[in-house]
Amino acid sequence: MISIALKMLFGDPVKLAGLVLGIAFSTLLMTQQGGFFISLISRASNIVGEAKGVDVWVIDPQTETAEGPKPMRDVELFRVRGVDGVADASPLVQSTATLRTAERRSIAATFLGVDDARLLGINPQFVIGTPEDLRRPDAIAIDRLGFSKLWPGEPLGPGKVIEVNDRRAVVVAITDALPGFSAPVIVYTRISQALAYTPGGRNRLSYILVRLAPGADAGAAVARISEQTGLKALTSAQLQRMTIGYVLANTGIAPSFGVVIALGAIVGILVSGLTFTLFVSDNLKQFAVLKAVGVSNLRLLGMVATQALVVAFIGYAIGLFIATSFFDGVNKPLSDLKGFWLPWQVAALSAGAVLAIVLIASLVSIRRVLSLDPATVFRG
Amino acid sequence: MTAVIAKGVVKSFGVGDTRTLALRGADLEARAGEMTFLVGPSGCGKTTLISILAAMLSPDDGEVSVFGESPFRLRRSQLTRFRMRTVGFVFQQFNLLPALDAAENAAVPLIVQGVSTGKALKKASDLLDRLGLSGSAYKLPGQLSGGQQQRVAIARALIHEPRLVVCDEPTASLDAASGRAVMELLRDVAVSPERAAIVVTHDDRVYSFADRIATMADGRVVATTTTIASRDKETG
Structure with missing residues (x-):
């Protein structure tokens, strides 16, 4: 049944492209902006990370960020x-x-x-x-x-x-x-x-x-x-965390990037959700035929889930490839974006978000398949 | 041998003011080894009755028995399995899956039953050969004519050797010659001593293929006649 589900999916290349591009665009926005955000705020603590061989940093108790130390x-x-x-x-x-x-x-x-x-x-x-x-x-x-x-x-x-x-x-x-x-x-x-x-x-x-x-x-x-x-004594990791916390709390960077990342997820849900719903709606007759010949709801659920996961995987891979290519392209010694990278945690979180997007999309779609009356195949 | 018995079947759709009574106590008997036609004007309940006989729609009242089993006494999952093993379908619009080639379409019921894809495709190709579609097994439905598509649909209906074959207007989308060819094929392959075929049709040009014709009107079977084909068979 999995092969039938995949053939149904790949048999409609236009809708497949719409689905994949929706997920890819969403992944790209989330990973690129997420990586950019982490890289940018990490810059404030670069001097700490770069100082090798230091076990503890001692600073004035009033110091809030590694880039703005109060003199001692x-x-x-x-x-x-x-x-x-x-x-x-x-x-x-x-x-x-x-x-x-x-x-x-x-x-x-x-x-x-x-x-x-x-x-x-x-x-x-x-x-x-x-x-x-x-x-x-x-x-x-x-x-x-x-x-x-x-x-x-x-x-x-x-x-x-x-x-x-x-x-x-x-x-x-x-x-x-x-x-x-x-x-x-x-x-x-x-x-x-x-x-x-x-x-x-x-x-x-x-x-x-x-x-x-x-x-x-x-x-x-x-x-x-x-x-x-x-005085305030901190390990390198503690000072880095304190600095990043200061940047997050005292600049508009977090809300600004947060809005873009959220938009990426919303666009992904809307585009993929609508396209997937459309895809399933267009295939309702086919699902009804399968139901008529004895395919259970559970197997239909598996078919729709397989289609959703395959779309998610391809779209995510394309989006991630473009995002990593971006970071690979800009992280050069003479680039203003030197040191910008895509943390694996951002890629993992994006994967989770993409999974959530396709699950939501397939849940919306599967309801119509599950409630489908197989007798509709006799109605012209 | 009586294959299908429907007694006093009642079915309505909608509720309240919009409630429509589609079947008002329909009775039908179909025998194994025969092709029973269900005829009548549009809206008389033919499609509703075969949907119930094919265990796809449950009746509000009445009794249905298919080869001794009462499908509507089964649990939902058992009903799905019953349909999978016992019933084969031929539809007016063929309803082939457009992304699957002819052999894959024909093999679907076997794959659904858990037969390995390789075995299912082999059996499907053999059956398509028997139905005159050798060389078309790997063609997509869009590459086949209407008559060829209906042959693939017939192959799909028979590949798992169901005891009941239900056909809904199998010739309605075909020209006269193709329609006749499809009916000849159905008679040849769908009718056997252990199997019954029920055909809903408006097409009086193909009535000669029937063993028995049940005429419906206003949600009831109002007359059942045996045909020349049936009488010929009985007299040997």
Whole structure:
């Protein structure tokens, strides 16, 4: 009976195309917009995810997001170092400044000043140069997206001189850092340089990056640091979640994307539901014949469910393929959408939504099949 | 041997002011080995009566027996199985599934019974050959003439060897020659000592194929006559 159901489905290519395209469009909207949304809000926490080797982040209790740290006093660094279980603690200064080239091109960048001695908190993906190059005078490491925007068309390479707030900086290394949310270009330098490039008040410490002693329990260490210093201590995952929560709560991104994703689901339900209902209605006579020759309602239900699932699978596969092709196309080193990806959870949720769409559509349609009087086959 | 007995069958449609009495106590007997025609003017209840005899519609009152079984005393699932095993259908509009080829259409009742697709298709192809459709087994209904489509429908009605074959205006959509050919075929293959065929028709050109003609009017069978074909058979 399954083969008969499939032949009925594929025997009407126009309606099949309508059904499949409805599901594909719906899948595309949900996965593309869902992935875009997750990628966008994740950007705010990229500096946390990129800082390898950090066990615990210590921040001012008033800080709500990784991209907007409230400054702390320098002395806090020594207090954190004194907490039991802390093997090492390094300062990290974050600020924003504009880079200007001799050709008068400029771009805003997030500056991350790392401890001069330890260099902890640097994105380890260096395309050209090494973190050690940052020890040289006026040295900065810029990501390749920033390099391509400042010197378009030029091959990546060290030695470029740049101006930051009337001070000289030399590009000594090029990284593959992921862009931030508020400023897409990420610049690494030593903390002493960062303070000079972005002058400000006396207290400039943004984060204290902690490495725990071998075997130390992260949860216990976090609690101890918070208790003994009065600062907020978080693991990388906790800080990322807090940052994403802040973006969701304080921007219109979530409702905006939510509306589009909901529209995708609604359009999918409407288009697929109506087309599927039409498909089943057009085939009612055929279902009546099958009923007349002794096909039970349960088997008819199985036939309609099979048709719905096949349509869902094909439509979902097409929609997912287009969405993944989109992310594959935009996630390039020199793209403004670098780092955008399609999380498998979004694809899984979309699959669930598509399944719900076709189940709703087939439930609406199957009612007519189940209540169908087989005697209608005798009525002309 | 009496194959089908209907006694005092009553059936109405609608409720209240819109209630229409389609059958008002119809009686009918059809014998195995015979082709019984059900004739009468439009709206006299022929289609309602064969729908009930084919166990597709339940009567409001009266008794129906098909080869000794009372289908309307069966549970719903048993009734579906009864129809699947006992009844074969030939419709006025053929009602072939357009996406299936001739052999697949003919094989549907066997596939429904759980016979493997390969075996069912083989049997369907053989039967189509017998019905003069060799070479058309893999054609879609849209590629066949009306007469050929009705032959496929006859193959579908007979492939599972049902004891009762019910035909609703089998010649109405065909020209005279094709109609005659279809009736000849039905007589040849649908009538056997263990099987009864009931044919609803308006087409008086094919009455000569009947063994017995039951005339209906106003929801009742008002006359039953045996025909030359039947008398010939009885006299040997």
